[in-house]
Amino acid sequence: xxxxxxxxxxxxxxxxxxxxxxxxxxxxxxxxxxxxxxxxxxxxxxxxxxxxxxxxxxxxxxxxxxxxxxxxxxxxxxxxxxxxxxxxxxxxxxxxxxxxxxxxxxxxxxxxxxx
Amino acid sequence: xxxxxxxxxxxxxxxxxxxxxxxxxxxxxxxxxxxxxxxxxxxxxxxxxxxxxxxxxxxxxxxxxxxxxxxxxxxxxxxxxxxxxxxxxxxxxxxxxxxxxxxxxxxxxxxxxxxx
Numbered sequence: 585x586x587x588x589x590x591x592x593x594x595x596x597x598x599x600x601x602x603x604x605x606x607x608x609x610x611x612x613x614x615x616x617x618x619x620x621x622x623x624x625x626x627x628x629x630x631x632x633x634x635x636x637x638x639x640x641x642x643x644x645x646x647x648x649x650x651x652x653x654x655x656x657x658x659x660x661x662x663x664x665x666x667x668x669x670x671x672x673x674x675x676x677x678x679x680x681x682x683x684x685x686x687x688x689x690x691x692x693x694x695x696x697x698x699x
Numbered sequence: 700x701x702x703x704x705x706x707x708x709x710x711x712x713x714x715x716x717x718x719x720x721x722x723x724x725x726x727x728x729x730x731x732x733x734x735x736x737x738x739x740x741x742x743x744x745x746x747x748x749x750x751x752x753x754x755x756x757x758x759x760x761x762x763x764x765x766x767x768x769x770x771x772x773x774x775x776x777x778x779x780x781x782x783x784x785x786x787x788x789x790x791x792x793x794x795x796x797x798x799x800x801x802x803x804x805x806x807x808x809x810x811x812x813x814x815x
Contacts, residue, residue: 588741618803627705627790627808628742673742686732686744686758687792687804 586611590674590690598698599666605659605693607674612655618687619648619659620673628673632659664697671695701726703793703807704773711813712781720776720810724793731774732804733759733766736788748774781814788812 587610597603607617616635620628632641632648634657640649647660661668671694675687704723712718724731729750734742744758748768759766763781768774778785790809796802 620806625811627703628792628806630803630805633803675742686734686747686755687742688744689734689742691739691741 586614586676586678586688588674588676588688588690590672590693592693593691594694594696596696596698597664599664601664602660602662603664603695605661605672605674605695607657607659607690609655609657609676609688611678612652614652614676614678616677617648617650617657618675618677619646619657620675622671622673622692624671631672666697666699669695669697703791703805705789705791705807705810707810708808709811709813711815713815714782715780718778718781718785718812720778720789720791720812721773722776722791722793722807723773724791725805728793728795728805730794730796731768732792732794733774733776734790734792736790736809738787742790745776778812781812783814786812786814 589608591606618633619631621631622628634641634650636652645662650657671692673692675689677687706721731748733745736742746759746766747755751770763779765777788809788811790806792804792806794802794804
């Protein structure tokens with residue numbers, strides 16, 4: 585059974601710092617990995633999708649890497665801003681052909697950027 | 700494209716009543732997924748549907764919960780005889796192809812169910 589762990593569970597840093605959020609998964613047989621952002625009381629916003637054949641994806645100040653063999657992904661946020669404050673969720677999809685159990689999510693990293 | 704639309708955003712039900720949660724996928728998407736997020740917990744997969752078919756309901760409780768995605772209209776998650784433990788945020792996601800084919804999932808704003 586796939587398990588996804590995110591470290592740290594919470595992080596508070598001053599504005600302007602570069603930071604790294606970590607995600608690990610126990611079963612490397614994934615098809616893709618997706619990073620989401622969730623604001624309090626709101627839905628999920630997709631940030632980056634990395635296919636299993638890819639090593640990284642970039643969008644603006646965000647960069648996500650994937651090391652499938654070691655079961656790890658990192659989300660790098662450059663020059664953090666107060667508007668980046670949210671919970672960041674990592675989710676993996678299972679390789680096709682083995683069943684249809686959707687995305688498996690970590691519990692998230694609650695990020696606070698201090699002005 | 701309005702994105703994935705869920706309604707209602709908030710729903711309050713008394714114990715024993717029925718709750719109906721609706722989800723309209725993004726235009727052109729025929730794959731719908733329901734997830735539940737309990738307080739302080741991660742999102743848990745419940746059910747995966749395509750038009751008129753339940754593909755996988757392995758994450759959905761066997762009793763009181765049902766889901767459908769008719770040929771016309773939104774997908775419905777139905778919870779009968781609700782109990783306090785059903786209080787959670789229920790999220791719907793849709794994708795163009797199934798997520799196991801590597802396509803991106805888009806989520807709605809969620810329905811927050813409170814059972815009193």
